[in-house]
Amino acid sequence: MILCIDILTPEELALINAKLKDAEFIDGKLTAGWHAKEVKNNTQISGKSAITQDLRSIVEQALQRNQLFQAAVHPKAIRPVLFSCYESGMYYGYHIDNALMGTPSMRSDVSLTLFLNPPDTYEGGELVIETSLGEQAFKLAAGSAIAYPSTTLHRVEVVKTGIRLAAVTWIQSFIRDPGEREILFELNTVKQVMYEKYGKTPEFDLVCKSHANLLRKWVEV
Numbered sequence: 345m346i347l348c349i350d351i352l353t354p355e356e357l358a359l360i361n362a363k364l365k366d367a368e369f370i371d372g373k374l375t376a377g378w379h380a381k382e383v384k385n386n387t388q389i390s391g392k393s394a395i396t397q398d399l400r401s402i403v404e405q406a407l408q409r410n411q412l413f414q415a416a417v418h419p420k421a422i423r424p425v426l427f428s429c430y431e432s433g434m435y436y437g438y439h440i441d442n443a444l445m446g447t448p449s450m451r452s453d454v455s456l457t458l459f460l461n462p463p464d465t466y467e468g469g470e471l472v473i474e475t476s477l478g479e480q481a482f483k484l485a486a487g488s489a490i491a492y493p494s495t496t497l498h499r500v501e502v503v504k505t506g507i508r509l510a511a512v513t514w515i516q517s518f519i520r521d522p523g524e525r526e527i528l529f530e531l532n533t534v535k536q537v538m539y540e541k542y543g544k545t546p547e548f549d550l551v552c553k554s555h556a557n558l559l560r561k562w563v564e565v
């Protein structure tokens with residue numbers, strides 16, 4: 345399942361962009377796996393910089409409070425967010441994200457890109473994901489994120505003019521299997537809608553039971 349979610353408030357977005365203006369960006373190859381290095385051509389803020397800590401906590405809090413993100417992704421662990429900048433001519437070619445990240449290692453189940461500047465201020469820079477229906481390209485509004493399975497090949501189209509600012513991270517889910525995550529997400533959506541329309545009916549209770557019991561069956565704790 346590929347899902348686009350509004351994450352940041354206008355205030356958070358403005359704060360992030362103000363902080364990014366003072367940030368120093370370094371070569372993005374430093375955080376890429378050995379084969380992704382070959383096709384990664386962007387810049388990132390160093391994880392050690394003081395600005396990074398402030399920026400990370402804004403994004404992490406926004407992800408924690410977002411009900412749609414929580415219901416779709418079931419996050420168990422989230423990697424420290426990386427802030428990247430693609431200037432004109434920069435790109436990230438096709439690659440697969442590392443399955444294991446960090447120490448102690450976590451598994452990457454879901455990859456997430458949060459777009460930080462308006463799409464009409466740069467040409468190119470789409471996130472292109474290879475899906476069973478062919479390539480799908482995404483270039484979202486500032487403050488919106490796309491969450492997609494880490495099992496997919498994906499790339500960032502060359503930026504032709506302007507700059508592309510984004511935050512990226514990876515999530516280990518309590519639900520490892522993307523198909524199971526999708527079923528739980530849909531059942532949860534049905535639960536919400538049924539409750540809003542009809543209240544706590546016996547049918548609603550049955551859907552709650554199926555949702556809770558499937559979660560119990562599939563969850564990894």
Ligand SMILES: O=C(O)CCC(=O)C(=O)O
Nearest residue numbers: 436441457471500510512
């Ligand atoms: O910036 C993006 O949209 C994706 C970046 C990416 O694929 C990565 O860092 O592994």
Ligand SMILES: [Fe+2]
Nearest residue numbers: 439440441498
């Ligand atoms: Fe990637």
